[in-house]
Amino acid sequence: MKLLRYGPIDHEKPGMLDADGAIRDLSGVVGDIAGDALTPEGIATLAAIDPATLPLVDGTPRYGACVGAVGKFICIGLNYSDHAAESGMDVPKEPVIFNKWTSAICGPDDAVEMPRGSTKLDWEVELGVVIGKPGRYIDEADAMAHVAGYCVINDVSEREYQLERGGTWDKGKGCDTFGPIGPWLVTADEVPDPQALRLWLEVDGHKYQDGTTATMVFGVAEIVSYLSRFMSLQSGDVISTGTPPGVGLGQKPPKYLAVGNVMRLGIDGLGEQTQRVVESRA
Structure with missing residues (x-):
């Protein structure tokens, strides 16, 4: 299944994509693509529905983030050895963990705002993993049973905030x-x-990232465990699993985003995103 959320910001409804690529409304079945709806039992209930019996959504509504009410937005850094090299950092011996604040979450085609004073805004296409079955101390052999599904994530980053301002990476990763x-x-x-899975990203039509999750240092099962x-x-926690090489920081010389640039990115089978960079609204 392809589950989604559609509609105006902060008023998204749950939906499902049918075989023809049309959106079907799930709001009569679940309140949101969140929480219990993402457990194995919740997914099984949705899978049993014939999409043709659901109301057809007219037009081309805005897509919201495909998961609602996210409790944790966890990220893994330097998880591709060639990206670690282009960043001038060692390949980690254990997964590098940092966070994005949930206020950073937006729809796949919403504008990306350049924060005030930003000079080094960067891009990172990543495989997102969404937790379905809750757990602690999960054995790696059992980890995949805890995954509800996968999605595309752009780990937008401000490199000066992340790397040059002291403290943890989080301040350069979690802006709105x-x-x-x-x-x-x-x-x-x-x-x-x-x-x-192949994943790629381009800026203004120029492809910068073109990689595969086969080269991840730590795979999905190991990360979840x-x-x-x-x-x-x-249920509903989101894990962003790292990016392949080709980020702006790794260009020679480095290249960063400017207002008006358009990012387009995707992962085979998981869809595409498009974001225009705009000035901060406030």
Whole structure:
């Protein structure tokens, strides 16, 4: 299944994509693509529905983030060895964990705002993993049973804030609009091997990133198991698993985003995103 949320900001409704690519309204079945709806039982209930029996959504509404009421937005850094090299950092011996604040979450085609004073705004296409079955101390062999599905994430980053201002990376990762998620949550049964997905990103038509999840240092199962040692994972938590090489920081010379630039990115089978960079609204 391809699950989604559509409609105006802060008023999104749950939906499902049918076989023809049309949106079907799920609001008569679930309140949101969130929480209990993402557990194995919730996913099974949705999978049993014939999309043709659901109301057809007219027009081309805005896509919201494909998961609602996200409790944790957890990110893994330097998870592709060639990206670590272009960043001038060592390949980590254990997963590098940082966070995006949930206020960073936005729709896949919403504008990305350049924060006041920003000089080094950057892009990162990433595979998103959405937790379905909650758990703690999850064995790696059981980890995939805790995954509800997968999505596209742009880990938008401000490199000066992240790397030059002291403290943790989080301040350069969690600004408003720095977390486009979607367009769809593709359930795990439709992604037989999350370590065999092509992911790519272009800016103004020039392709900068073109990689595969096969080259991740730590795979999805290992990441889920590892994180569960340090926190409980709950239904609807989102994990962004790292980016392949080709970010602006790694260009020679480095290249950063400017107002008016358009990012387009995607992952095979999981959909595409498009964001224009705009001035901060406030």
